[in-house]
Amino acid sequence: MSIINATPNLFDIRLGLKGTDFTSLLSSWVYKDKDLCFLVDPGPTSVIDSLKQALDTLGISNTELKYILVSHAHIDHAGGVGELIKYFPQAQVICHPRGIKHLVNPEKLWKGSLKVLGEVAKLYGEITPVPEDRIKYQEFVANGKIEVIETLGHAPHHQSYLFDRYLFAGEAAGVNISISGNIFTRPATPPVFNYEISIASIQKLLARNLADYMICYGHFGLKENAEFYLKIAQEQLTIWVEVIERLFENRGQPNFFNQVIEELKKKDKYFSSIGLIDKDTRKKEYYFVGNCIKGIEGYIQKKKMI
Numbered sequence: 001m002s003i004i005n006a007t008p009n010l011f012d013i014r015l016g017l018k019g020t021d022f023t024s025l026l027s028s029w030v031y032k033d034k035d036l037c038f039l040v041d042p043g044p045t046s047v048i049d050s051l052k053q054a055l056d057t058l059g060i061s062n063t064e065l066k067y068i069l070v071s072h073a074h075i076d077h078a079g080g081v082g083e084l085i086k087y088f089p090q091a092q093v094i095c096h097p098r099g100i101k102h103l104v105n106p107e108k109l110w111k112g113s114l115k116v117l118g119e120v121a122k123l124y125g126e127i128t129p130v131p132e133d134r135i136k137y138q139e140f141v142a143n144g145k146i147e148v149i150e151t152l153g154h155a156p157h158h159q160s161y162l163f164d165r166y167l168f169a170g171e172a173a174g175v176n177i178s179i180s181g182n183i184f185t186r187p188a189t190p191p192v193f194n195y196e197i198s199i200a201s202i203q204k205l206l207a208r209n210l211a212d213y214m215i216c217y218g219h220f221g222l223k224e225n226a227e228f229y230l231k232i233a234q235e236q237l238t239i240w241v242e243v244i245e246r247l248f249e250n251r252g253q254p255n256f257f258n259q260v261i262e263e264l265k266k267k268d269k270y271f272s273s274i275g276l277i278d279k280d281t282r283k284k285e286y287y288f289v290g291n292c293i294k295g296i297e298g299y300i301q302k303k304k305m306i
Contacts, residue, residue: 001050003057006222007214009033010166013054014220015047017123024177024281026076027220029168032060036142038067039091040161040168041218044079045125051080052087065091067141071170072158073099075113075124077218079106081135082128093135096150099157100137103130116190116291151205153198154188160205167226168216172201173233175219177277177285184273185229186289187236188219193295195241202234232270239268244296251297260293261286 004012013028028051029040037060042051055065065088070078073095081103085091095103102109106127113121139148147162151172161168171188178184189198206227215226223229243263250256265272274282 001047001054003054004221006216010216010222011054011058012216012221013051015043015050017046024220027216027218028054029216030055030058030060031163031166032058032064036066036145037064038069038142038146039065039084040069040216041071041077041170042068042080042084043077044075045083045128046080046123048080048083051084055087062088063090067091067146068093069141069146069161069168070095070099070103071160071168071172071218072096072155073102073109074155075109075117075121075127077170078103079109079113079124079127082106082130085130085134091134093130094138094141094148095135096157096159097137099155100135102157103127103135104132105129120287149204149208151201153194153201154190156192158201162208162213165213166216167205167210167213169205169226170218172205173215173217173226173230174236175285175288176217176221176223176229177219177281178221179273179276182273182276183232183270184277185232185236185270186268186274186285187233187240187292188288189237189240189292189295189299190288191291191295191298193292193299195237195296195299198237199234202230202237206230206234236268236270240264240292241296241299243267244293245300248297248300257290257293261289 002014006012011030015026026043068091110127149160151158151160154171160172174187176185210226213226215223215229
């Protein structure tokens, strides 16, 4: 766990899984000024103790945190909400309406996580239910200071948040890893993926003219000019679907994954930077890229059956 002071009132708490290569699992975002304190995406159950230590370090009292904003109800972003609210009795959890049921009764979410992630889900830890009176949906939060924007695609319960000059994008714009002098970013398209819905969500954000905004990624960090990175995300989604569709008939071959990776490196200049990432992070990235490829495969298969 590390705390990055991203801007004067905004903190990027980097959460990782102890004893694994997952040294950077999530950017949990915390905003604090004299009038408002909120957190975006607390991460899974297994990192909540570390997150609480970070909040203590920042001097956030048990009554100061007012909102826990959930970008989507996936285990790596929201699995620990039920544990975190035990420390903050006044914090209101904000979530997409479709995601609320998964956090109130997480049995289906847990089974789905085990199916998609296997043993990795166990590293995240089982999910503590969130009491119904602690979680709700709002279109505007904190007396209108925070705007909620539905951005489906990565998940059917994904939403982003606009506050001041920040876009808290969850995984609507994919994954970004900082590399000195270069850009590495990729889509986040796990099963079940829908290209048209994902593109529509990015276009919805682009329509807001966010060039002057900073984009806060769930994975990872902050970048200037949200519009620029949203355009990259839009372009990448199209490239990835085209590449996998072209190679689709080879999916039964044992080297299909490598075929897709090599073609993506040729076609997607931002993904081609993966070789510049440190070894442990690169290993983790390839694991999740495999899930993203499966998501696009499923989308193409479904489209062919129509």
